[in-house]
Amino acid sequence: MRFGRSILLAAARSRRLNEFALHSAVVKRATQAFMPGEHADDALTAGAAIAASGRGLIFTQLGEAILSAEAAISVRDHYLRFFDQIRARGLPAQVSVKPTQLGLDLSLGECERHLLALAAKAEGTGSALWLDMEDSSYVDRTLQLYVALKRNHPSTGVALQAYLRRTPEDLARLMPHEPVIRLVKGAYDEPKEVAFEKKSDTDRAYYSLAVRMLDGARTGACSPIFGTHDLALIARIAERAEALDVRKDKYQIHMLYGIRDSAQRRLVAEGHIVKTLISYGSAWYRWYMRRLAERPANVLFVVKSLFA
Numbered sequence: 001m002r003f004g005r006s007i008l009l010a011a012a013r014s015r016r017l018n019e020f021a022l023h024s025a026v027v028k029r030a031t032q033a034f035m036p037g038e039h040a041d042d043a044l045t046a047g048a049a050i051a052a053s054g055r056g057l058i059f060t061q062l063g064e065a066i067l068s069a070e071a072a073i074s075v076r077d078h079y080l081r082f083f084d085q086i087r088a089r090g091l092p093a094q095v096s097v098k099p100t101q102l103g104l105d106l107s108l109g110e111c112e113r114h115l116l117a118l119a120a121k122a123e124g125t126g127s128a129l130w131l132d133m134e135d136s137s138y139v140d141r142t143l144q145l146y147v148a149l150k151r152n153h154p155s156t157g158v159a160l161q162a163y164l165r166r167t168p169e170d171l172a173r174l175m176p177h178e179p180v181i182r183l184v185k186g187a188y189d190e191p192k193e194v195a196f197e198k199k200s201d202t203d204r205a206y207y208s209l210a211v212r213m214l215d216g217a218r219t220g221a222c223s224p225i226f227g228t229h230d231l232a233l234i235a236r237i238a239e240r241a242e243a244l245d246v247r248k249d250k251y252q253i254h255m256l257y258g259i260r261d262s263a264q265r266r267l268v269a270e271g272h273i274v275k276t277l278i279s280y281g282s283a284w285y286r287w288y289m290r291r292l293a294e295r296p297a298n299v300l301f302v303v304k305s306l307f308a
């Protein structure tokens with residue numbers, strides 16, 4: 001299983017496969033399981049239906065590691081307009097961005113300025129901004145950006161990855177800033193010195209970080225968000241929250257569009273705050289390969305689409 005994951009994550013870095021996939025109608029059709037469409041309008045329309053079922057929304061335009069300052073500006077401007085569209089449609093929605101999509105590889109300072117503009121716009125439109133966490137080489141800079149944003153824009157959130165060996169210390173360092181944290185397992189191919197190899201170790205680390213975040217929620221030191229589709233883990237976390245007397249409105253569960261939709265609805269019915277993250281955009285190849293790697297059985301979707 002881990003072998004299949006590594007092959008898929010290696011394929012995510014292949015330019016030739018990227019080119020092939022983007023032009024393949026079959027692969028494009030298969031991506032529809034995880035994204036409603038490439039256009040912002042597709043995402044907003046799908047979002048409205050999900051919001052009607054009592055869920056909140058998070059949107060992200062796919063793309064990472066952009067190559068020019070102009071491209072970063074154009075991504076920033078896209079999101080500035082997108083916040084207006086969210087407000088115009090009255091959607092309960094936030095936006096999540098990858099720092100490399102806003103030029104982190106080119107200039108930390110410029111990237112921070114773009115992010116500050118987005119955080120201010122988010123606040124001004126009644127929304128909030130999230131920073132995704134990318135591969136481990138970006139963690140220090142992403143956390144530095146997060147602390148800078150959080151100072152003036154307290155609703156800003158950041159993702160932390162449970163598979164990284166460093167995350168317990170990162171969590172301790174963030175706590176004095178009263179962080180808004182989306183805890184995820186981690187989606188990248190990392191060396192074993194940096195991240196746990198075994199899924200069981202990651203799952204154990206996730207639960208232990210989750211308990212620390214719930215403890216923080218009791219005193220207002222942390223706003224915990226659990227970004228996972230692992231229903232057994234969510235059940236254990238919810239049980240622990242109850243034992244700690246952390247009410248359901250003090251933490252949230254976030255899942256991806258198209259994954260475990262009925263469980264998302266059930267969690268809402270049980271009184272949990274649930275948000276669905278919807279991706280859109282044409283740069284879906286790397287992101288889609290990570291979704292396949294999370295569950296290599298998903299490759300069957302693609303194979304089935306060949307015969308559909």
Ligand SMILES: Cc1cc2nc3c(=O)[nH]c(=O)nc-3n(C[C@H](O)[C@H](O)[C@H](O)COP(=O)(O)OP(=O)(O)OC[C@H]3O[C@@H](n4cnc5c(N)ncnc54)[C@H](O)[C@@H]3O)c2cc1C
Pocket residue numbers: 131132133134159161182184185186187188227228229230231254255256259260277290291292294295298
């Ligand atoms: C809201 C959200 C934001 C995220 N942001 C980031 C981020 O910023 N950085 C980052 O590195 N990662 C991010 N991720 C991805 C995350 O790291 C995991 O790779 C992903 O969520 C799969 O792990 P899991 O927690 O669902 O648990 P797993 O144990 O992998 O999965 C539990 C169960 O969920 C179902 N499932 C999980 N993934 C899939 C899938 N792709 N297709 C179909 N079924 C599936 C399966 O039934 C599986 O058995 C995010 C995930 C979510 C939900």
